[in-house]
Amino acid sequence: MDETFFSTMVLTFRLAFVTTLILLLIGVPIAYGLATTRSRLKPLYETVVSMPLVLPPTVLGFYLLVAFSPESALGRLLEQLLGFRLLFTFEGLVFGSVLFSLPFMVQPIQAGLQSLPPSLTEAAQTLGKSRLTTLFRVLLPNIKPSLLTGTVLAFAHTVGEFGVVLMIGGNIPDRTRVASIAIYDEVEALNYAVANRYALTLFVVTFAILLLVHLLNRSFVRKV
Amino acid sequence: MVEIALKKGLHTTEGAVDLVLEGSLRKGEFAAFFGESGAGKTTLLRMIAGLERPDEGRIVVDSEVWFDSSAGIDLPAAKRRVGFVFQDYALFPNMTVEENLRFALQKGEDPAIVGELMAMVGLEGVAGREPLRLSGGQRQRVALARALVRRPKLLLLDEPLSALDHAMRIRLQDELAALHRRFGLTTILVSHDPSEIFRLCGRLFHLSGGKVVREGSPSQVFVRERIGSSFRVVGEVLAIEPCEMVYLLTVAVGTQIVQIVATESEREGLDVGSRIQIVSKAFHPMIFKLSH
Numbered sequence: 385m386d387e388t389f390f391s392t393m394v395l396t397f398r399l400a401f402v403t404t405l406i407l408l409l410i411g412v413p414i415a416y417g418l419a420t421t422r423s424r425l426k427p428l429y430e431t432v433v434s435m436p437l438v439l440p441p442t443v444l445g446f447y448l449l450v451a452f453s454p455e456s457a458l459g460r461l462l463e464q465l466l467g468f469r470l471l472f473t474f475e476g477l478v479f480g481s482v483l484f485s486l487p488f489m490v491q492p493i494q495a496g497l498q499s500l501p502p503s504l505t506e507a508a509q510t511l512g513k514s515r516l517t518t519l520f521r522v523l524l525p526n527i528k529p530s531l532l533t534g535t536v537l538a539f540a541h542t543v544g545e546f547g548v549v550l551m552i553g554g555n556i557p558d559r560t561r562v563a564s565i566a567i568y569d570e571v572e573a574l575n576y577a578v579a580n581r582y583a584l585t586l587f588v589v590t591f592a593i594l595l596l597v598h599l600l601n602r603s604f605v606r607k608v
Numbered sequence: 609m610v611e612i613a614l615k616k617g618l619h620t621t622e623g624a625v626d627l628v629l630e631g632s633l634r635k636g637e638f639a640a641f642f643g644e645s646g647a648g649k650t651t652l653l654r655m656i657a658g659l660e661r662p663d664e665g666r667i668v669v670d671s672e673v674w675f676d677s678s679a680g681i682d683l684p685a686a687k688r689r690v691g692f693v694f695q696d697y698a699l700f701p702n703m704t705v706e707e708n709l710r711f712a713l714q715k716g717e718d719p720a721i722v723g724e725l726m727a728m729v730g731l732e733g734v735a736g737r738e739p740l741r742l743s744g745g746q747r748q749r750v751a752l753a754r755a756l757v758r759r760p761k762l763l764l765l766d767e768p769l770s771a772l773d774h775a776m777r778i779r780l781q782d783e784l785a786a787l788h789r790r791f792g793l794t795t796i797l798v799s800h801d802p803s804e805i806f807r808l809c810g811r812l813f814h815l816s817g818g819k820v821v822r823e824g825s826p827s828q829v830f831v832r833e834r835i836g837s838s839f840r841v842v843g844e845v846l847a848i849e850p851c852e853m854v855y856l857l858t859v860a861v862g863t864q865i866v867q868i869v870a871t872e873s874e875r876e877g878l879d880v881g882s883r884i885q886i887v888s889k890a891f892h893p894m895i896f897k898l899s900h
Contacts, residue, residue, distance in 0.1 A: 506659050507698035509685035511712040512758055521711065525702040 388557060389581060396563040396586075399474070400542040403481040404489075407538045408531075410482075411489035415534075416519060418490070419497035434487045441484060445551025448480055452552065472554045477562075480548040488537040496530025497523060529601045536597045540590055609635055610762060610794055614655055614665035618818065620646060627651060627818040633811070635670075636792040640805040640826075643815035649798040650695075652815075653764050656796070657692050658685035669761050691755030691763045691793075695770060697747045699739035705750050706735040712757035725753040728790075729783065745776045752784070756791070763795040769804065781807050802830055838889050845882045848875065859884065 418429060436444060452459045452470040462468050470476035500523060508518040524531065546564040553560030555569060563582045570579035610633040618625045627648040633639055641649040654660040656667060656674075664677040674683045700708055709722045726732050729749040739747055748768060755763060765784075769777045785808055788795060799805055805812055806826045814822040814829055822829050843861035848870075850856075855875040857868050868886065870878075878884065 501696060501698065503694045503696055503698035504700065506685070507692065507694060507700075507754075508711075509659070510657055510688075510690055510692040511754070512686045512689075512714055513711075514686060522700050522702070526700070 389578070391558050392561055392563055392566045392582070393585060395474075395558065395561065396543060399477055399481060399562060400539050402478050403485060403542045404535055404539045406478065406482050407485060407489040408535060411486065411493060411534060411538070412524070412531075414486075415490045415493035415497060416523075418494045433490050436484045437487050441545065441547025442551055444484060445480065445548040448476075448483075448548070448552045452476065471552055472556060472560055474559060477549055477553045477560055480552050481542045481545055484545060484548050485538045485541045488541045489534040492530045492534040492537065493527065496527030500526055529604045532597055532600060532604075536593060540593060543586065543590065609633070609668075609670060611666065611668040612656065614652065614662045614667070616651065616655065616660075616662045618648065618651065622646075622817075625818040629813070629815075629820060631813060631820070631823065633794055633796070635794055637811055638788050638795045638797070638809045639811040639813065640797045640799055640809040641813050641815055642799060642802070642805055642829075645800065647815040648818045649800075649815055650766055653692075653766055653796060653798050656762070657690045657764055658683060658688045659692075672761075689758060689761045691758060691760035693748075693751045693755050693763075693765045693768045695767045697739075697751040699747060699750055699754075701738060701740055704736050704738055705731055705742070708739065708750055709754050709757055712754050714758065721757060721759075725756055728787070729753050744772050745780060748772065748780060749783075752787070756787075756793075760793065763793045765795065765797045767798050767800075770799075770801075777804070784808060802826075806830065838887050841886050843884055843886060845878055845880055845884060847880060848878060857884075859886070861886070 414433065418426065418433070421429070423429075449471065450456060452462070454460060454463060454469075454471070459471070462470065468475065470479055504522055504526070505518055508522050513521075544564055545562075546568070549560070549562055550565055550568075553562075553565075555561050555565050561569075563586055567579045567582045567586075570576070570582065612632065613630045614628070616627045618627050625648070629652050641652060643649055651660060655662045655665075658674065661682065662675065662677070665675065666673070666677070667675040669688075673679070673681050674688050675681060700711065703711060706722065706726065709725060710719060713719055713722065723732075726735060729752060731746065731749055731753065734742060734746060739750060742750065748771075752768070768784075769780055772780065781804060787793075788808075797805070797809060809826055812822075812824060812826050812829050813820050841861050843859040843866070845857055846860055846865065847858040848855055849858075851869075854872070855870045857870050857875075857878070859866055859868060
């Protein structure tokens with residue numbers, strides 16, 4: 385029992401950690417692209433990125449389930465080419481969570497970048513710096529609060545994710561059973577005490593993370 | 609030698625305007641773009657720096673082609689050796705004064721110039737401070753020093769002193785003039801302040817509605833235009849009081865409030881709130897030196 389609790393918690397936070405890391409890597413370029421593009425298709429791109437905010441998680445989960453099932457063309461292709469199975473595996477959970485938490489990472493970073501005066505970028509250009517140098521040495525260091533907000537929101541959102549995970553991950557102990565699903569499961573089985581343990585742990589950890597962020601953000605602001 | 613021929617269609621509040629500039633600057637010349645706000649001064653400066661794209665034209669600096677629409681050449685801003693001082697200074701808040709200057713160093717360049725420039729504009733004392741903890745004058749100096757680190761071929765100043773108070777402006781104008789004498793940098797200053805241009809520039813392009821309406825030395829341009837043997841000031845009438853045979857007008861001129869005497873015929877048609885021009889002969893003014 386204790387072992388199950390422990391391994392479920394580890395899996396939950398491992399999923400959130402890996403997802404957040406991947407989101408940081410892809411979220412910064414996407415946010416930068418959205419903040420700087422002059423394309424007429426910008427509203428379309430923004431809509432795609434922000435869809436998960438309003439889409440029921442089960443809808444996204446359902447389509448991922450259909451797309452990745454070994455009976456579908458895409459699922460077969462993935463399995464044959466990469467030996468990779470996304471349904472009912474940890475990798476699949478990461479994939480779904482990345483898609484689903486994408487706006488929580490992208491939107492704060494994009495807003496942060498757009499709030500910087502354009503003259504900062506232009507000054508770096510006239511000083512002979514490339515776009516990449518400008519991004520890493522001028523823009524990102526000046527939006528630390530936004531980066532932190534995006535990271536934490538993505539992390540917390542992944543920890544709490546239920547619908548997508550249930551659809552494509554199922555409820556396999558040690559592999560795809562995360563805390564939010566375990567709570568549901570234990571309540572179904574009328575194990576309220578166990579459910580409470582999961583719930584309380586999530587509650588406390590989430591509270592602690594958010595508190596830390598607000599404290600850190602305050603120190604950023606004070607420094608400025 | 610800098611040769612500039614630029615054309616760009618602009619959409620302004622007064623409709624579509626074609627911004628046109630043709631001219632050349634000798635090496636070491638200190639020129640000004642002068643005109644009302646909205647005349648296109650800043651846009652011209654930005655096109656020269658490569659921050660905005662002209663519709664057509666050519667920019668050649670020291671026989672290096674920066675832009676040539678007919679040949680399809682458009683060097684990005686990072687490849688043009690310009691020093692640009694922005695109106696808001698655009699100092700990087702995450703770096704100290706010294707780091708701001710060091711950031712401008714190119715790969716493999718000797719960092720000694722950073723120290724030299726800081727000494728020259730008197731910033732050694734604040735080298736470790738973040739820009740947000742500097743005074744306006746200090747920020748302006750950092751922006752100027754940072755623009756010089758790259759040893760630009762052309763220095764572009766976009767209303768660099770407009771955010772400063774009068775005394776600081778005068779001091780920085782002197783410093784700018786001294787730096788210019790020392791480096792002999794070809795410089796273009798955007799300004800709408802005639803006295804600033806008079807003090808600093810040898811050459812002046814007066815822009816209006818996107819076109820150069822006059823070009824020459826400041827005294828050539830301004831003397832014909834604005835300098836005469838009388839003072840002309842514009843003010844707003846605050847009060848009109850009858851006083852014996854005449855009237856006493858209280859007028860706001862800039863930040864000053866003056867009382868002047870008006871005759872019956874002058875008073876006619878004037879109400880509180882009217883804008884008036886006051887002309888006074890300058891034959892016998894009293895002159896006092898102010899200490900700043």
